[in-house]
Amino acid sequence: MPLNNTTSMAVSDTLPVIDTHVHFDDDRFDEDRIDVYQRAQSAGVSAMVVPATMASRFNKIQCIANEFTHVYATAGLHPMFSKQHQPAHLETLGNTLQHCVAIGECGLDKPERHTDITQQEFWFEAQIDLARTQALPLIIHARNTVEAVILMLKRAALSRSAGNGVVHSFNGSLQQAHQLLDLNYKVSFGGPITYPRAHKLHKLVASLPLEAIMFETDAPDQPGIHQRGQRNEPAWISQVTAQAAEIRKTSVQEVTAASNLNAVQLFALPEQLLKLH
Numbered sequence: 001m002p003l004n005n006t007t008s009m010a011v012s013d014t015l016p017v018i019d020t021h022v023h024f025d026d027d028r029f030d031e032d033r034i035d036v037y038q039r040a041q042s043a044g045v046s047a048m049v050v051p052a053t054m055a056s057r058f059n060k061i062q063c064i065a066n067e068f069t070h071v072y073a074t075a076g077l078h079p080m081f082s083k084q085h086q087p088a089h090l091e092t093l094g095n096t097l098q099h100c101v102a103i104g105e106c107g108l109d110k111p112e113r114h115t116d117i118t119q120q121e122f123w124f125e126a127q128i129d130l131a132r133t134q135a136l137p138l139i140i141h142a143r144n145t146v147e148a149v150i151l152m153l154k155r156a157a158l159s160r161s162a163g164n165g166v167v168h169s170f171n172g173s174l175q176q177a178h179q180l181l182d183l184n185y186k187v188s189f190g191g192p193i194t195y196p197r198a199h200k201l202h203k204l205v206a207s208l209p210l211e212a213i214m215f216e217t218d219a220p221d222q223p224g225i226h227q228r229g230q231r232n233e234p235a236w237i238s239q240v241t242a243q244a245a246e247i248r249k250t251s252v253q254e255v256t257a258a259s260n261l262n263a264v265q266l267f268a269l270p271e272q273l274l275k276l277h
């Protein structure tokens, strides 16, 4: 997408960035989706990867991906809605994947909050199987479940050469992050790293290799500290990259270029996204 050179100075000296996880299809964007997209463009967002949460959203995401340039659809069954998923949805998922850059959002959610962990595991396992047969990367949700997710991924032993997937909004330990890296997964970070007390996240961002890290907003959820309580937007990803650069004592360009490269490789996005500046 052509970047508007007349926007602020901050944009012109910053590399365009791919938002690797944004729920751009969310109903909270229905009123002003075009404005949200334009603000994202003006803020230097070059592409968005839009994860699905349930089968009834697949069509809407496909439409949005067709309507907006460099918006990439995925399809998946989110663990938070495991009770609503039906076996037929797996077939719908399989049929949608030819237009998708990944399978997700799938995974496991907070066991203390749900009584359906067995169901969650069933849907996750089925999507891991699809990832294997379709050779697509996984977008994984692992809130308070990193250990269990790692166990399932270990057992699955996927071997996609461009990477098996990403654990998004990662909030596990450094050791767990390294286990994921060893299994050829990446981890991504968003708004939560902008909070000064997020010491554990800061340590992760500081110490993991750049080849393992990607950035996201998870908008409209998980806003950074400056937008606390507000609807999050892809335009605000620059706060995430700025924070990551500060933590790593390096330039925004360096962390952005690394995340972009990782995203282009993992999701097989057009290489032209790496040539924008």
Ligand SMILES: [Zn+2]
Pocket: 021, 023, 051, 105, 218
């Ligand atoms: Zn998400």
